[in-house]
Amino acid sequence: MDHIVSGDILNEGDRIKPRKIKQAIVEIVSDSGEGAQKCGQSFGAISAKMGNGVWTVEIIPAEIQPPARSREGASGIRVRIGSDKVSNMGNYADLVIALNEQVLYGRIRQDAYNGNTLMFIENKWAKSEQESIRQQYSQALLEFKELGIQVVEIPMEEECLKLMPDPRKGKNMWILGLLCYMYDRDIPKAENQIRRIFKKKTDAVIDLNIKLLHAGYDWAREHLPLRYEVTPMDVDDDMVVMNGNEALSMGVMASGIELCSMYPITPATSVSHHLAENFERVGGIVHQAEDEIAAIGFAIGASFAGKPAVTVTSGPGLALKTEFIGLAVMAEIPLVIIDVQRGGPSTGLPTKVEQSDLLAAIYGEAGDAPKIVLAAATIEECFHFVVLARKLAESFRTPVILLSDANLATGVQPFPRPKIDPLWLTNPIDQSPWKDGAMPFEWDENTGTSKRPIPGQKGGMYTVTGLAHGQTGKVAYDPEINQASVESRSRKIASFQKSLKPPKINGDPEGDILLVGWGSTLGAIEEAVADARAEGLKVSSLHLRFLFPIVPGLVDIFKRFKKVITVEINYSDTLGNPMVTQENRRYAQLAWLLRAKTLMDIDCFSNVYGQPLNPEKVLKMIKRELKIENSEVNV
């Protein structure tokens, strides 16, 4: 980011020609309720519509309305736009616009800014009637400058007051106008965006917000000596732009699922908000159950009765659902379970990202309960994996857990518009008479799969039970029958695994380090690998979508690298910490799984700061590892 000469605002008018840049990272932070997210989402949407690559990350406090001007109450958004596809939140912000100086402290602690960051701060606090606020403000500005950050005070309140008496709810669109000038955004697209986000409001509200947009734009033109152009991509594909939870919802609707049975839980709930708004238009319905257990029970009942169903939850909800998931495995009832992971354990970090439910999803149930577990790595996969999950659930007569996380949930990224296949939307319900003499669990000896009768089918009457049962469905305590039925349920997961292909390697198929990731970290890992390879380092990566059963071919891939390291947002012990030894060290969850599956000494790089992974941290780790590797070689 360029520096503003003399550290202050210029009055040179509209003489600035935009300078071409490859990418920009912009943050808007504020107290809750000031519309920072709406501003950033709009900036992202306008940029996506112009053909730029976009990734957004929301900064969400755990409370709805935390105390104003509190360091931990920062609410906001980071938007990264680029000339190419953008796959992650990047490293340090180029520009941050703050509605008060206090909320910046939290972000500084989260390592969001560095000496190249330009900071625009609302200057009304300098004139506050409260002495303490004036002091806090000037103190903060001093501290930020000491960090090397260039701070510019902006009269946001003052300018907005010219258009409205209480700018608390309007400043965000003024800032959008400023950003549209600085990054040379298309103003008619910005106006359309305002019409879209305020479509339920009156014309007067829309007009006022458009005026604010123009006012911000004009002010920036007259006062800011900075202007950039982020050249859009030439994309022929018809693209759509949405966040991960919207993509999950659209995927549910496109998958032919007819019922979403849920209980509110952050950060999954917005999936069902989107469904509640739109599902009935495509023949589906949302049921808000009395609790997490009832939500899955209801979905299982519907699915048993031939109506494809999904339940959407997050970690604590997944924990409550485990008994029913076990029943769905035992009774072989198709079901899609979406887990938008958050920080844990217990209530944990409800609005922050973590990938800590992997082992719970795979192994959480009592008894042996194999099922399919998938993880989406991109917004686009959030859409398509629901369609896939439903298909797998029906084909293998099993629950399928689809893992997403808080980073994907609110992250926005454009992707090619899905081509809806009418076959996805076909209801599987078969009401023709059940084949005479066929049993309800007639497990194929080779594949373990079987066809299920659905209520309404004459002659198919059977009783689902969570008790041990054989092919007839009747309760059976015979040891042979139990062994055979558990085998069959395991065999069908193996037959699904046989249909999978080895994962693609990003980079060379051999080298010093192979990074292995899953879920939302894909973009950050691949960017770090690209940077490392640009520096000549022999690093590759691969990303797993099928976690259980696990994709084939991993041992063959792993043995071509000197070291294999998983990169995950969950906890692992760090060697060198008190009490941690090689023997008792706890590994990150995918590493644990891969070590067991491959019998190889797989390491892990993971943490639980509640932040999305950034490429720089991965790159630093790669360099650290290679140095250790090299020094050992030298010795």
Add this chain to the structure above:
Amino acid sequence: MLVQTHELCSIPSLDHDYGMEDYGKGVARWCPGCGGHSILTTVQRVCKDMQYEPEKTVVVSGIGCSGRFPHYMGTYGFHGLHGRAFPVASGVKFRRPDLNVFVVTGDGDCCSIGAAHWVHAIRYNMKMVALLFDNGIYGLTKKQTSPTSPLGTHSNTHPRGSILPPINPIQTTLGLANVSFVAQTVDWNSAHLYATIRKAAEHPGLAFVRIVQRCPAFMRDLYGDIAVDPKNLILLSHENGINLKPKAREAFGRVIEHDPSNIHKAREHAEINNGIPIGLLYQNTNNARYDEYGAHNLGMGVEEKKKNLESLLDQYSTSNSVE
């Protein structure tokens, strides 16, 4: 194509004449003298008399002695988790208005581990028959105190007598939002049991029936005196209530006229403790029904779904033509 009007569930099938054998399966494995046997036969009789198609009938249960019920029915059955019969049954019914749904639940199942679902199932008021098999004890796990065990019950968890007063399931249900049908009967009076379940099956909403049930293995004394002498039963009678033939009425010692539209009186009768009031305590056929909401947009064709999905996707398109 599914039939989409719930009213059709109670219309007899025209091309079949189902007999008792069509509703039975296997041999019930409850203890001799268990109330479950008579309830099973009665439900099968009601199904036959309503001429429910066995393939369009689903019996959902929880866990416990009562949980085995669906295994003995010739219909579809769902023997699920402890306490969770209501959510499963609600899910079955929500998008399948053509199915006849029965819920079978025990006192531990309904009033303890599944109490939250009981409260909300009553509020959902989806058309189904819910039978509470209340024998006042945990049977299958061998004699632990249940939430309906009388105060002072000696059990394996309270060997010196239970500490807390029992839940009154009828009174509790009468206090729940959107309650539409509450009846009480006993397993040993077959005429009243039949008339009650039959009335429940005809109710347009969730019909909650508490069946006072004997457990010969662990609570032999609980209803011993009452079962021996029908005079200990108090018959709630009304032209809109559960009607018995005059001969069957004569067996009851006490008869109280009770209008089932009067919820305040129903709550008074629910408190009677010098005998067991049996009959229809409350009925309201005008309550909101969640299954009607659940079925309101069934049967949309693939073409229409696709068209509407595409227009939804348009909203997210970056293409200028869409703006």
